[in-house]
Amino acid sequence: MERREFLKVTGGLAGAALLTSCARPPAAAPASPAGTPRPPAHVLFADVSARLSALDTRSGATIFSTARPVAGAGWDRLYTVSPAGELLTLDAVTGRELSRATVPHGVVARVVSPLGDVVALGAPAPASPYGRPGRRSTTLVVADPSGSTAPKVVRLKGNFEPDAFSTDGKALFLLEYLPATSPESYRVKAYDIERGSFSPLLTREKRPVPAGAEETMRGEGRVAVLSPGRDRLYTLYTHQPNHLHTRDLVAGRTTGVHAFVHVLDLGQRWAYCLDLPEPFGRGPAEGHTLAVSAAALYVYDGAGGTLLRAGTESLEIERTAVVGASSGAASAASEGASLYVAAGPSVRSIDPGSLAVRGEWRLPAAARGVAVTPDERAVYAGVTGGVVRFDGRAGREVSRIAVPGISLLRHAATRPDG
Template identity: 40%
Template sequence: MEPPPARRCHRVMMAKTTISRRTLLTALAGAGAAALAGCDPAAPTPAALLPDPLLVEVDGGLGVLRGTERQAAPHGVATADGRLVYASAADGADTAVWRIDAGRGTASDRVRLPGRWVPQTVSADGTRLALTTEGVSATKQRPAGRDVTPVLIADAGGVRQRLQLPGNVVPEAFTADLAGLFVLEWLPPDAPDRYRVRVVDLATGVPGPLFIRDKAPVPSGAEEEMRGDGRQAVLAPDRTVLFTLYTHQPDHQHTRDRISGRPGSDVHAFVHTLHLHQRWAYCVDLPHPFGEGAADGHAMAITPDGGRLYVADLGSGAVAEISTEELTVRRTATFATGAGPAFAAADNERLFLGAGAAVRSVDLAGLTVAAHRPVGEPVTGLVLSGDGSRLYVGQRAAVAWQDPDSGGELGRAAVPGLRGLHGVSA
């Protein structure tokens, strides 16, 4: 069975994923899929040609928008930069998997995997896929109790490894050399209420601790155990470091505090930094009031040069600048508060923050608000084009693109069922 050609109407029957990065995607259903595909003559059509290919979240799944074309990715999971998407579908008692190049719109041949599997995470380079029998978001969901977790490692050619990992684990990311798999190990396995990050040696299938920042292994018993909400994950532009924002962490102690015996600070949010090459982890604490408000009022964006990471809590109006080299908070500022889910995008001079029916432009030199722009409808996502000349704003059933300097709308396309924007696909 071959996937439909890229430049063809797709009536793909697919039965919400949050971006970040890595949520279980269920099938799009009925009208939503037909509207996304753009094949139903009664469905709304785009009012303008999209200048860039976009990877988006629609009701129940992922979709690729290119020009006037719409391509569906059933049960899809994407690379963190949105370039590649792995989609899957039941094939009798087995699972068919194929890879979509979101920028070009092309799809690989389908590969048949024995048994029923759900794509869980993709390597940063897009060549490896980890699948589980129960898809669970690495940042948003808690798995059901279990003592053993089946994991399948595959690529465009088929199965590479089948693992039976002890305990209750959720694949999060591959190491850069593809020899290891970072997982969240949930504890206790039969009634999970907290988790720790471990790395599985894919040659042996044996899980072990990470390293601390000086590259020494974490001593037994000193691994961080986390509770609370993982809000968003951002991959560094050079694909070496994964940053994940966590909020609401009662009774949490960082590894560095457990090793030193210090009690640690009373923080409610931090950025978990995972080095995919060197396999170490480090947490950057965020000051009060981060983490005390709603998790979805927080958002994070990294500059294209990779040097600065910005975290915003629009519920309190707080913004923090983190040096990705020093892994410290360098500056903070407080702006007017915003209501509803927050979204962020950044270039090297500006930070764009969206919440409610407005987008703010923040000047990074002074960390001050340069403009406050109403957009008419609640924002569901913000993405900058690769050249920085267009700011895409997700809304209820459409995506609009603006001039980032003036805020003037340059175009708009109807996208029925749109829930969020994942990224621009080069």
């Protein structure tokens, strides 16, 4: 949908201009009629024309945009490398620079610790880590974004990609792709930054995983979500033929699954795989999505229209329900007592306990991400050419904002001055 067509449909706000600077105040919001309460001010984070942009929802203006950033755990900070080779820490709402640190040239920010005090940098992520040419060795940089200490260069034999930091920032979890020069699978490893060596992961029972019994995974990592407590990373994998979990390898069993959620405890350093039942994993990877709350994780499969809920403590599936099939890319957002799934031309509001569909909102184009504000009052859905805002409590559309070039809506935050 072209910008003029989106505005014709919406009759709404002026389009956002993509700014190339890292910080510029937003354009003044249009005046409201006398006696009309102004809507709460929110900031949306979206991928726009190969950059991450922060968008003001009142004016529709781009506050700032930046290339290849990594968001902090609470989306209060963004970390990116400048053309001059400096690691910049930006205030995520305003784009204001908070600190900078010199790092080697040629690297980009890849992973940030839960506290935001350590950043792992490396080569840009490949379009696909599988197949040739791979690489025989990997160089990573572990940096203090404040610049108080010099960055540490880590050189490893093998093909590795950074995945997450431990909660204390002392260990870096890595994905090792095997074989190194023509990968067909990967496994998770823990690298002790201070010691400069690998340390064993634990099973959920807190037992060290024996050497050679690490899980070897095959397939596509669809989406990774950090827990609200910032102490676990949940990653949804699909299309896993002949995948063997650590518990199966240790027991000498052979089995296969098509989709599962990999649970990595960043504090206690254990890993566990929650198998998903059929037909999860058989449909298109982009039709699957994952959302996480403090009490539960939710996985949706658009091909079958099935949603499941699993407890984060038990890591057992508690309920499944058919909520409606959709084609195309799916996304989900969980906040408080709210759960939303966006796929195809609609957003579904779902009761997180019963998994009953509370309501369905139609979109003017295919969904490109969904985000809910911390107060749960506003729900935003990205679509081709813009963003649609819904009132989460009244269950109705409120407004539309034109955002030319948007490919994915990632997050919604409340402006401190709003």
